[in-house]
Amino acid sequence: MTSDLEHFNLLWKHFPGQVKVVRYETAAMHPLSEARRLYEFIGVVLTVSDMARVFKEVFAKYDSSDPYETKHRNSSVIPYRWLRNETRQSIRLIDGECRDLYPSLGYLAVDSKYYLANGSLFNETFVP
Incomplete structure (x- = not known):
């Protein structure tokens, strides 16, 4: 983890304004606002269709047993x-x-x- 942080700091320093931090907890607890923030960062408009896709992922009909799966009934309880x-x-x-x-x-x-x-x-x- 330390080396990941060191690499991030290098990217942050050499590419100011071009690196965005996404924390798992924030994305899981506030998925739509985090999606808006990321779309804005890359200069793309978040459409209703995109929002529906995010909503479908974080409020699925089931919880996957796969720990790396993104679909959950309620993503805010996962972190x-x-x-x-x-x-x-x-x-x-x-x-x-x-x-x-x-x-x-x-x-x-x-x-x-x-x-x-x-x-x-x-x-x-x-x-x-």
Whole structure:
């Protein structure tokens, strides 16, 4: 993950205004507004047909068992589903391994006051 972040920073530096950050959580929780933002970034008009396609993907009739599938009954519940299945000890291990990267990516530790108050592991106002 560290090397991915380093590559991103190089792209950001060498191609200002041409690189867009898309966080999975934001796209899953706010799919239409994120689609609008991305279409605007590339200079394309988001049509009603495009919006219908996004809606169909994030509000499917079923949840796929494939973890990499994009179709879900309600995409907004997916980003934090893993928290329900993990023990506090395993979450602390993840935090311990990844904590140094959190500030650069806008994420918060599970024991942060913001998470405990809002149930969110990322700062929605974060801009790299």
